[in-house]
Every structure is written in C-alpha cells, then in structure tokens.
Amino acid sequence: MTGVRGVLYRELRIYRRRWLKHLASYTVSPLLFLVVFGWGLGRHVELDGTGYLAFMVPGLVTMAAMTQSYGTATEINIARFYWRIFEEFQMAPVPAWQIALGEVLYGMLRGFAAAGAVIVLARLFGVRLPLSPATVGLVGLHTFAFASAAVAAAMLVRSHADQGHINTFFIVPMSFLCGTFFPLSRLPGWAETVAYALPLTHSSLAIRAASLGRAVPLANVAVLAGFAAAFFGLAVWSVRRATA
C-alpha cells in the first residue's frame, strides 16, 4: 500500500496547512442554504411528514459531502496541469490503483469533514441529526462514489477549463435537482426520470431515510454501490492510462 500511503501523506500535509480555509468553504454555502431555505422560505412548510429543515438537512449533508469529495478533482487538476507534481506519483514504482485509492480516501475525508460541518451547523438551527451506523456507512459509500468520479474526471479532462465545464453541467445541476431541497415527486415526469439516472438522487434518498430513522431503501443503495464501483473502476483505468 506504498502508493496509498504516499498520496495520503502529500494530501494530508497540505490539508493540515489549509484546514481553516477548507472549514470556511464547508460552512459558507450550507449556512446560506439554511438561512434562505430553512428560515426564510421553509419555516412553516412540512414535507414528507416532517418539518422542512429536518427534511432539508440530510439533503444538505449529502450535497456538501458530494461537493467536497468531488472537489479533489480541481486539486488533482492543478497538480497535473499547473504544477505538474502528479508526475511524482506517476513515476513512482506503485500500481495505478494505489494512486487512485489514495486520492479517493482523501476525497472521502473531505466529504466526511463537510458532512460533519453541516451536522454541527444544523444544530444551531435546532435540527439534531441522529448519527446511526447506517448514516455513516451511506455517507462513506456516497463520498467514495464522488471522490472516485473526481479522480476519473481529473485524469480524463484535457485542460483546467474542461474541469470547470463538468462542474457547471454535471455537479451544480445535480445539487439542485436530485432531492436535496424538495422531493423528486414534485418534478415533472421526464425530469424525475432524468433525476433517477443520476447518482446523487440515490444518495439523497438513502441518506435521508437513514437519518430520519426510516427503513433504508435497498434499491437506492444498490444503485449507488453500482455507481461507486463503476466510478472507481474508471478512476483506476484513467490513472493507469496516464501512467504507462
């Protein structure tokens, strides 16, 4: 596991130096969403038999964990195209899967930290999210999927600008349309079908059910696991392709 250790050493050293900036980026947008949608719009709204804030917080946890675990793509991108420091990993005598796994574990760590920040913030708004092993496990699977997608995307794009396009056309629309802020049943039929084809929908449904103490929908967990396996396979393949 030399490659995993090496990648994590590098990422965690840098993370330690920037933790305050990271913390700020974890908290600002969830805080705004809590104020605008929680206090401003949703104070007297009930959804799925629960208060709007209690409905929205698991969605925010899922969205923040996705944004941060996927956010490693930008860092890998800068390391690849701007500083060219990804070469240090590529030239090392370690298999591609170890490099991919190291980056994925780092992405998961960022995702968990962001989820934790939302959970703490939500308490300030009076929402206490019970932390069951199922919730933690599902957040783990969810961050694994999106951190893997991040590695694949960062290794497959040809420029920093292309990375931005993926964020604009894939990540941001998913954040709003995949059950974060309202139930999917409110979407028109065709949009609901599209939403079900996206991984965040399955994460949101499973994590919300687990956090509200309901039965975890196994079909959604299975689809999410499928996405996670496919994205990780793609991540390993893309690192191998760039590392002869």
Add this chain to the structure above:
Amino acid sequence: MAEPAVHPKTPPHPPPAAVEVRGLVKCYGTTRAVDGLDLAVPGGEIYGFLGPNGAGKTTTLRILAGVTRPDAGVARVAGDDVATDPVAAKRHLGVVSQHVNLDPDLTVFESLELHGILHAMPRPTRWRRIEELLAFAGLADRAGSLCRTLSGGLKRRLTIIRPLLHDPRILFLDEPTAGLDPGARRRLWDLIRSVHRRGVTVLLTTHYIEEAEFLCHRVGILDRGRLIEEGGPRDLLEKLGEHAVDVPTEDGTRTRFFRSRETALAFLKRAGAGATLRRTNLEDLFLLRTGRRVGP
C-alpha cells in the same frame, strides 16, 4: 548421467543493458515524435541525447520513465519492459524532469519524505538518506522551508537530489541545466559526475553542445525522432576532423574540417582575411548532417 560442467566465472546470460530500446515509435497526430528508435546504453555510462527542440529526446525519456505510452516498439530498463512491467522498471529509475515539478506547498524535507514513502524506504534509511542528500546539495539549512520559497537554483538542486534518495541504478535527466547561469550549470555538472562516480548510469538530454562534450561518454544525436549519429564525442569529432576553419563568403560562412592542425593552418593562410581556425564541435556535426543548428 554426468553433471553439466559449471563455469562459475561465466554468467549464463550477459547482464541486461541499463537501457534498451528497439523500434520505438510515438506519434502525436500526424507527427512522429519518435520514429523507429534503436538504442542500447550499457551500465556505468553517461549517455547524452543531443538534438534540437522537437527532436524526440524528451518523449523518449518519458516513455522510458513510464509516463508516456509508446505506439510501437520495446523499451526496457535494466531488463524490465516499461510497458508490460512498469512497476519493476520504475524501481531501477530516478527521473529528473525538464521542468521543476516540486510541490510548492510541501517543505524541502516533506518533498523528499514523500519520495521515500513512494519508494517504500523504511523510515530510518529514509531519514538518514534525506540528511545525507540535503548536506550533499547544500540544502540542510532549508529543510523546513516551503518549496515555493526556494530560488530557481535551489529548486533545481532539490529536483536533482530527490530521485537519488532511493539509490536508483539509472538516472534520467531531462535538460538538467536548461535556464541556469554558467556558474550554476558547472556546479550541476560536478553533481552529475559525482552521482555517476557512485555507480549510477546516467542518461541525459541536452541541446547544449558543451554539456554533451564535457559530461558524456557517448552521445546519440537525434533528429526528427531518429538517431542520426552515435559514438564518443571525441570519436565523432575525430571522424569529422578536429580542426575547423570558418571562411566568410557572400552566401554566409563556409566551414572546412581538417584532421591535422598543420593542414588547417595552411588552408587558413590561403583562405585570406576573415577566416578563423577553431576546434570542431558537435554542433558542426549536427549542422553537416541536418543543415540545421542544435541550439535555440
């Protein structure tokens, strides 16, 4: 049945070349960056790839380092195929890239520590080697500095000592002295020679003629992805004639080469005003073979 005779002093197979390349091809679109390259570098040599920008030097080195895939051909490092067993091939290698590829947010120590971890070095060995190399490169007092704060020369030194940490058998240096002032270039040459004295085979690329002549036991002159000349710098120059007389003409400078200094001096007298005598260099050879210059 009689036992086969044993000859302990004769190995059953000769040791593999440090670097072996056969029929190597790499295309970018319609451009053939490497075009059927054959090469063998025995262990213990300093071998230089000489050629202008775009000759295929860096692409060849990147294929050998396992970061670019060839389209055809075989490339082996210490007998291990870089395409079929890249992890084994990379174990023999240290690579210094053309550009400074240091992590600006890691310290000097952390950069070396990361390299050591990636090469599975146990911590006591890793730390001992880091201490040795920092002293060797004159960087001991900068161990805790972030790489972004180092001067260009110090960054270059760090990129050169970093791959030495894991004691590679073969060191690749891609344009190691590009952009350095003459003093820093000389110091790096001394560093490369002292690395070689430790038993490391060195393969470097350069477009500085004097670098190839000063450092290399053999040079391979590359043009458009092909090896057009190969040999010891002195042998190549002797073949051409070690003395050159430049004669200015209306169409530009014409150069004639001579094996003996006396013949060259006799020609110089006849050539008249403006003609000059000098020593032949590898640039002359390249110019003669391709009609173009090596340098920028």
